[in-house]
Amino acid sequence: MEAFVQRRQRLLAMLAEQDAACLAIIPSASLVTRSNDTEYPFRQNSDFFYLTGFNEPDAVLVLAPDAELPVQLFCQPNDPHAEVWHGRRLGTARAVAELQVDVAHSIDDLDEQLEFLMNGCKTVFCDLGNSEWLQHWQSLAAELASQRKQGNQAPRQWHDLAPWLHRERMVKSAAELELMRKAAAISVDAHKRAMRFVQPGRMEYQVAAEIHHEFAMQGASGPAYGTICGGGVNACILHYTENSAELRDGDLLLIDAGAEYQGYAGDITRTFPVNGRFSETQKQLYEAVLRAQQAAFAVIKPGATLQQAHEAAARSITESLVALGILSGDVEEHWQAQSYRSYFIHGLGHWLGLDVHDVADERQNYKAIPFAPGMVITVEPGIYIPADDLDVGEQWRGMGIRIEDDVIITADGFENMTAAAPKTVEEIEAWMQQQ
Secondary structure: OOHHHHHHHHHHHHHHOOOOEEEEEEEEEOOOHHHHHHHHOOOOHHHHHHHHOOOOOOEEEEOOOOOOOOOEEOOOOOOHHHHHHHHHOHHHHHHHHOOOOOOEEEEEHHHHHHHHHOOOOOOOOOOOOHHHHHHHHHHHHHHHHHHHHHOOOOOOOEOOOOHHHHHHOOOOOHHHHHHHHHHHHHHHHHHHHHHHHHOOOOOOHHHHHHHEEEEHHOOOOEEEOOOOOEHHHHHHHHOOOOOEEEEOEEEEEEEEEEEEEEEEOOOOEEEEEEEOOHHHHHHHHHHHHHHHHHHHHHOOOOOOOOOHHHHHHHHHHHHHHOOOOOOOHHHHHHHOOOHHHOOOOOOOOOOOOOOOOOOOOOOOHHOOOOOOOOOOOOOOOOOOOOOOOOOOOOOHEEEEEOOOEEEEOOEEEEEOOOOOOOOOOHHHHHHHHHO
């Protein structure tokens, strides 16, 4: 819990430096209805969790550096009847001690208390990208503004809190990295289990079930995102989650799956033959992707950027596509024309943490941010050749290959947390044959 206290103190110091007469408002997630009176499994808002460690819905954290009680939590009060139906609540009394906040109020008192805190406040910091909550906060401010004759003063400025929080979240603490290593290790074991399970005639959804079983048996809360098990041409659909097809002898299977452990995500992709043996054509294209990942790894260190690593991988893919005859002509001409984009159709990777695409704020040019120790990224080059691409030889059509690992930026390079998942042709074939 001390880590959450320290994060709040850093944010309070930042707020006071900007304007002591200000507030920061950070809401939790709410339950989402799935089918009439049942809900999807609850997943906390990552920014709220980062500052509180609190995993209940319908709560709001308010930080007021100038207030007598600067850290205030609004949460669901204890209600024996509701808790019989929907589970235990921490409640306001226990929240102060267990979450180490200054005071906890019932969420039912939020608007009244927030109007009181806003009165005389000059600036409100919140997520300006969350239009629903922003409208609510501003409606409270408008009510205050209508009471000027009573001496009330409404906030005059609204600033975006997300960029500051996201910069903080980019560099993980030692404790966060340990949780991420655990998420990665569980994810590795699930991929290894899936490789042993796969054979012609089995269904993509059965492979996903094996993966999810391993997640659960090792204490993960579940998948960190929709598990992708794309056999054959389905691997060319980047976010394929139907997982409904039968696996065919002679096809490749692309699995993109990661566990979520105590809020932190793993994210691994492996591509391998359904029958346990790469054909020569599959091996050639697979090793082209593997070389691209190695080219990216050669760039990754403090001070480098995701864009530079992407360019290294893209250059390698361009060279391989020409060498294999998928692109004809001169490498340099294709590089200048960015011809690789027809087959390497996504970025090299993304930040990883509490969110799978962690702090991927499009308001920042995240690809140009220099790497620093403690940052965590994925490295996932791929080549995808549509089944109807008549510009390439028939032997290449319908193949999708991606290889993805999770790496921590270290002082002198990087640590590959997912290296234990078989990756070379030899490692994959050997692992799949050992039943």
